[in-house]
Amino acid sequence: QQPVQSPQAVILREGEDAVINCSSSKALYSVHWYRQKHGEAPVFLMILLKGGEQKGHEKISASFNEKKQQSSLYLTASQLSYSGTYFCGTDPPGGGADGLTFGKGTHLIIQP
Amino acid sequence: NAGVTQTPKFQVLKTGQSMTLQCAQDMNHNSMYWYRQDPGMGLRLIYYSASEGTTDKGEVPNGYNVSRLNKREFSLRLESAAPSQTSVYFCASSATPRDTQYFGPGTRLTVL
Numbered sequence: 001q002q003p004v005q006s007p008q009a010v011i012l013r014e015g016e017d018a019v020i021n022c023s024s025s026k027a028l029y030s031v032h033w034y035r036q037k038h039g040e041a042p043v044f045l046m047i048l049l050k051g052g053e054q055k056g057h058e059k060i061s062a063s064f065n066e067k068k069q070q071s072s073l074y075l076t077a078s079q080l081s082y083s084g085t086y087f088c089g090t091d092p093p094g095g096g097a098d099g100l101t102f103g104k105g106t107h108l109i110i111q112p
Numbered sequence: 113n114a115g116v117t118q119t120p121k122f123q124v125l126k127t128g129q130s131m132t133l134q135c136a137q138d139m140n141h142n143s144m145y146w147y148r149q150d151p152g153m154g155l156r157l158i159y160y161s162a163s164e165g166t167t168d169k170g171e172v173p174n175g176y177n178v179s180r181l182n183k184r185e186f187s188l189r190l191e192s193a194a195p196s197q198t199s200v201y202f203c204a205s206s207a208t209p210r211d212t213q214y215f216g217p218g219t220r221l222t223v224l
Binding site (some may be wrong): 098100 | 209
């Protein structure tokens with residue numbers, strides 16, 4: 001089942017902080033975060049694994065609450081380059097041959 | 113190391129025409145995927161191939177067929193294009209179904 005992302009869209013001024021949430025109705029083994037700029041392909045940012053291990057991007061952090069089946073992506077002191085659509089992709093504990101299930105995305109606009 | 117490549121980048125078809133979208137990866141990945149992306153719908157899985165020699169339907173397979181030609185290549189065929197298939201098509205690959213997916217640059221298809 002598709003994870004739910006919130007908010008759907010957010011507009012910030014450069015330097016402000018943003019939080020993007022991803023919630024699943026199923027138990028999760030891992031959550032993957034991607035960013036897609038307009039007209040481009042999604043690019044991998046970060047993976048969060050059950051047990052707390054985090055791998056990925058230097059300037060963006062994330063958390064994974066296994067009990068609540070939620071993940072949050074934190075963008076602090078946002079830069080213009082952070083603009084784009086952010087997707088979470090989820091993977092249940094049993095896995096699946098069909099890979100990750102993606103949310104519908106959160107549109108982030110950073111204004112100067 | 114090109115990653116995931118897709119051809120063509122743009123295509124315009126008339127209703128009823130057929131075409132094949134090509135995808136290749138040079139990362140020695142086992143799993144490959146085809147998605148379509150429409151405004152507000154996120155990434156929807158059309159077909160996937162968990163490993164060489166296997167293919168299976170995703171969320172929106174109607175009107176499409178796929179071929180996993182070898183470990184590197186995974187093609188998507190539209191037998192009789194319809195205007196509802198106007199979309200951006202992304203190919204992706206991952207080492208296993210549970211791993212991070214890497215996306216190609218996309219094919220922008222318009223069906224008139």
